Amino acid sequence: MKLPFFILSVAVLWGGFLEGQVTSKTDRTAVLQYGIETEVLDLVRSLRQEKNLEFRDLLIDAYDHARNDDLKEALLLFFLDQKDKGLEDRAIKEIADPEKKGNSVLLNAVSYLTEIESQKVRETLVTLTSGKNKILALASIRSLGKLGAKEHIEDLLKLYRDAETDPNYKPDLIWAFGEMKAGAAVELLLKEYEENESQPLLRRSILEALGKIGDTRAWPLVEEALANTNTDLRSSAVATLSAYPGKGNQVMLLTAALRDAQGSVRQAAAQAAKASKPLELKEMLNYRVKKDPEPKVRIAALQTLAVYDDGPATVISFLSDRKTDFTVWREALNLSLDKKYKGTFEALKKVLEEELKEKSPTLSPVIAGAILPQRETYRALFGILLDNKNSIPSRSGALRALAVGKFTEYESVLKTMAIKDSDPGVRTQASTILKDWSGVSK
Numbered sequence: 001m002k003l004p005f006f007i008l009s010v011a012v013l014w015g016g017f018l019e020g021q022v023t024s025k026t027d028r029t030a031v032l033q034y035g036i037e038t039e040v041l042d043l044v045r046s047l048r049q050e051k052n053l054e055f056r057d058l059l060i061d062a063y064d065h066a067r068n069d070d071l072k073e074a075l076l077l078f079f080l081d082q083k084d085k086g087l088e089d090r091a092i093k094e095i096a097d098p099e100k101k102g103n104s105v106l107l108n109a110v111s112y113l114t115e116i117e118s119q120k121v122r123e124t125l126v127t128l129t130s131g132k133n134k135i136l137a138l139a140s141i142r143s144l145g146k147l148g149a150k151e152h153i154e155d156l157l158k159l160y161r162d163a164e165t166d167p168n169y170k171p172d173l174i175w176a177f178g179e180m181k182a183g184a185a186v187e188l189l190l191k192e193y194e195e196n197e198s199q200p201l202l203r204r205s206i207l208e209a210l211g212k213i214g215d216t217r218a219w220p221l222v223e224e225a226l227a228n229t230n231t232d233l234r235s236s237a238v239a240t241l242s243a244y245p246g247k248g249n250q251v252m253l254l255t256a257a258l259r260d261a262q263g264s265v266r267q268a269a270a271q272a273a274k275a276s277k278p279l280e281l282k283e284m285l286n287y288r289v290k291k292d293p294e295p296k297v298r299i300a301a302l303q304t305l306a307v308y309d310d311g312p313a314t315v316i317s318f319l320s321d322r323k324t325d326f327t328v329w330r331e332a333l334n335l336s337l338d339k340k341y342k343g344t345f346e347a348l349k350k351v352l353e354e355e356l357k358e359k360s361p362t363l364s365p366v367i368a369g370a371i372l373p374q375r376e377t378y379r380a381l382f383g384i385l386l387d388n389k390n391s392i393p394s395r396s397g398a399l400r401a402l403a404v405g406k407f408t409e410y411e412s413v414l415k416t417m418a419i420k421d422s423d424p425g426v427r428t429q430a431s432t433i434l435k436d437w438s439g440v441s442k
Helices: 005-019 025-034 037-050 056-065 069-081 085-096 103-115 122-128 134-146 150-161 167-180 183-195 200-213 216-225 231-239 250-258 263-276 279-291 295-305 311-319 326-339 344-358 364-370 379-386 392-405 408-420 424-441
Strands: none
Touching: 025 037, 025 056, 037 056, 037 069, 056 069, 056 085, 069 085, 069 103, 085 103, 085 122, 103 134, 122 134, 122 150, 134 150, 134 167, 150 167, 150 183, 167 183, 167 200, 183 200, 183 216, 200 216, 200 231, 216 231, 231 250, 231 263, 250 263, 250 279, 263 279, 263 295, 279 295, 295 311, 295 326, 311 326, 311 344, 326 344, 326 364, 344 364, 344 379, 364 379, 364 392, 379 392, 379 408, 392 408, 392 424, 408 424
């Protein structure tokens, strides 16, 4: 299987990037305590990729001293990934006084507070919905929706009905009503749907929101939209089918949608099948994974197959087959690592060994980066990656994992690499790690 040139290029650049990373605990502590902000930023990005929590308190302190928005954003994203509430109060303070601040850091603060499910921020968000910063107002509306802040449904309904409210807020308010499962908004949504026949995108938002609320009064609208010539409306109607289990022949409707000429409709059908997992659709979903011309449909079909009883085995079968379409293979890798499927180690070992034997390192660099956050579980695979003479990114990625994880069982291999590896960057990496380990042992 050949990968697109840009994937290989990124892998090579990524491998080169790893060479300059600071990996010893002593050096990293020094950077966080005394380094300039650009150095701290590079380190924070590395720690985020590694999912490394050992410097948590120093990172919180770094936020307090940060003057650079890029650094603040990187720290917010790090704590967001971990669902760590360490920056909660700081993020609330950040958005409570948005004047003269960049939208990027403000939006990242809102995203962080949303992902950690902050209860403290809700009142601040309501205030921001009517603030001067419209970008922040929209983000606050969506955050309230995702947080399921039902106590503020009336506030959002009032905002929707206010003649002075920017019409561009409507789709986001509608989305928030859906996330909140706001039964109080159903009458308004039905009325808006009927009055906006010439606005299919707004109607699409309304259908999606009604589907999340699950009120059966909306079924006639869904039934009508399933036959609509507008692709957006049709796909939205398909996506909501699981919200109306007692309406229509679900399997028949999903089967038809999975064969629709439009990729977005097929994707919606594949995703909708997740809820009911009808056995009648498994063969069709498998076909979509293997044959659909749209990558987004192939991915959606695989994600749905994964929730069936034999889903993990199905995903692993795609992961272990190097002939699998790369888009599908990458999603299989993500699912297997995220869900910690049994058989993932063996599947990855098989792929790495085959590529080593055939001297075709296309997937190995991707694996090297993907298993870094779970390096302890997959530490035995780094030996195969180190042995891949045809892939600098594979060897460089493995070396980084060894350095961070302190996998000293590979010391003899590193000694050889430090002298004989064909790449000077890899030789330098190996030498640096050995020097660090030598200092620790003393």
